[in-house]
Amino acid sequence: MEVKGKVVVVIGAGKSGMAAAQFLASHGSRVYLNDIKTRENLEERSLHNLEKMGITLLLGAHGDIAGLQPDLVIVSPGVPLTIPPVAEARERNIPVWSEMELASRFTKAPMVVVTGTNGKTTTTALIGQIMEDAGFKTFVGGNIGVPFISEAEQLQPQDVAILEASSFQLETTESFKPFISLILNITPDHIDWHGSLEGYIKAKAKIFARQDEKDWLILNGDDRETRALAGLAKAKVLFFSRKHILEEGICVENGYLVVKLEGKTVPVIKPEEIFIKGSHNLENALAAVGAGWLMGVSAESLERSLRTFPGVPHRLEPVLNIDGVRYINDSKGTNPDASIKALEAYPDPIILIAGGKSKGSDFTSFAEMIKDRVKALVLVGQAAGEIEEAVKKTGYYNYYRVETFKDAVxxxxxxxxxxxxxxxxxxxxxxxxxxxxxxxxEVFKELVHELAKND
Incomplete structure (x- = not known):
């Protein structure tokens, strides 16, 4: 779509919404940026810059967006597609895109795109390091860091875009076509937004919907839901597995992480030599090696990257050791499956801080893991009661409910x-x-440092 002269409404004045609005305005679109937040709740300097570019701000309510007769609507991640302006645009057959869909139409670079319920950020960042270490000019962003639209147009065919894609972003794609798609795992998440597990899986599957036989789809062979998607793909499928030796794919064999393709087995690294620890990170490494290998990275270069990649903030991030007690920040554990993987990563006795805003999750398996692995449980936030009920059903009673996050720490x-x-x-x-x-x-880390000072 040629955007010059088009009327475009961007809904959501977060990072990706602002970036999309700026890009469109600089390419001659008549842009309206809408957010239910009022001006006082947004950064004034950013708003002033947008207005200087000729962007009209519609703040404080969604209002009558259809009355603007837009040619295109861009929705930010997490904006429900059921809100009246978006639903009305779809009824009128006005295209509704994510910022990632928009950006993909303006880039010449091959896209390597990572989705899944858990592990997306770590795997995206690891593939980014693998490609940079191998000498590629690499953009890493999407659902993490910098919005893709900020850099998409500058990237050339010899460069590479490594993108994390959420189910929200994939839901509103139309022509999005990665060279390599990765689906790491699928467990119930964002059910409150997608309406059902089937709706969530359908959104994830859009990552490979427009791929063809020249493209690749990397799937977790240990995950039932992702494995089942292979039959829907037109792209070539490559499996990775932590649990099984594969005839073809990325797996662990004879003590090595290996690439098995075209009748050859290439050892890359011993799993214990990978810098980031835990079984979930071995899965992330297997997936990342698959992407790097398909992009032409050598086994030697892959090994170097895996030995040095430090992980990402807020995912099993060591904070401090105070009087022999280690404090670990896993704030990115935003669903039960992610937190189960975190509990599996440590053999030591664990005092777990859990709770927050539930996404409509089932806490049954999480409660079973707490019973098996957690010495004491501290519950905080809106979902504290739900988790309490789940752990009580397992016969676990060593839990404490507190009012504030500081109290929890x-x-x-x-x-x-x-x-x-x-x-x-x-x-x-x-x-x-x-x-x-x-x-x-960040608040957790600040409170831990406060504990150390007061000690």
Whole structure:
């Protein structure tokens, strides 16, 4: 679509919405930026810059967007497609795109796109490092860091765009066509937004909907839901597996992470030599190796990257060791499955801080893992009651409910002994108390440093 002269409404004045609005205005579109937040709740300097570019701000309510007769609507991640302006645009057959869909139409670079319920950010960042270490000019962004639209047009065919894509972003794609798509796993998440697990899976599957036989789809062979998607793909499918030796794919064999393709087996690294630890990170590494290999990266270069990649903030991030107690920030554990993986990563006794805003999750399996692995549980936030009921059903009663996040950290400190781990892995979203999971993680780290000072 030629955007010059077109009327475009961008809904959501977050990072990606503002970036999309600026891009469109600079390409001659008549742009309206809409957000239910009022001007006082947004950054004034950013708003002033947008207005200088000729962008009209519609703040404080959604209003009659259809009355503007837009040619295109761009929705930010997390904006429900059921809100009246979006639903009305779709009824009128006005295209509704994510910022990622828009950006993909303006880039010449091949896209390597990662989705899945858990592990997206780590895997995206790891593939980014693999490609940079191998000498590629690499953009890493999408659902993390910088919006894709900010850099898409500058990237050339010899460069590469490594993108994290959420189900929200994929839901509103039309012509989006990665060279390599990765689906790491699928467990129930964002059910409150998608309406059902089937709706969530359908959104994830849009990542490969327009791929063809020249493209690749990398799937987790250990995950039932992702494995089932292979039959729907037109792209070539490559499986990875942590649990099984594959005839073809990326797996662990004879003590090595190996690439098995075209009748050859190429050893890359011993799993214990990978810098980031935990079984979930081995899965992330297997997937990333698959993407790097298909992009032409050598086994030697892959090994170097895996030995040095430090991981990402807020995912099993060590904070401090205070009096023999390790404090770990896993604020990115925003659903039960992510927090189960966090609990599996440590053999030590764990004091777990959990709770926040539920996404309509089932906490049954999480509660079973708590019963098996958690020395004491500190619950906080809106979902504390739901998690409490789930753990009580397992016969686990060593839990404590607190009112504030600060109380949770201090209570965990009081419960911990030398050799224990205090783990923040909430199994919930952060929006009941915080702006984002990053904000929650930063507050946790500040409180831990406060504990160290007061010690």
């Amino acid at each position: 201090y209570k965990a400190r009081d419960l911990a002994n030398q050799g224990d781990i205090v783990l923040l892995s909430p199994a919930c979203a952060s929006f009941d108390m915080f702006r984002s999971y990053e904000h929650r993680g």
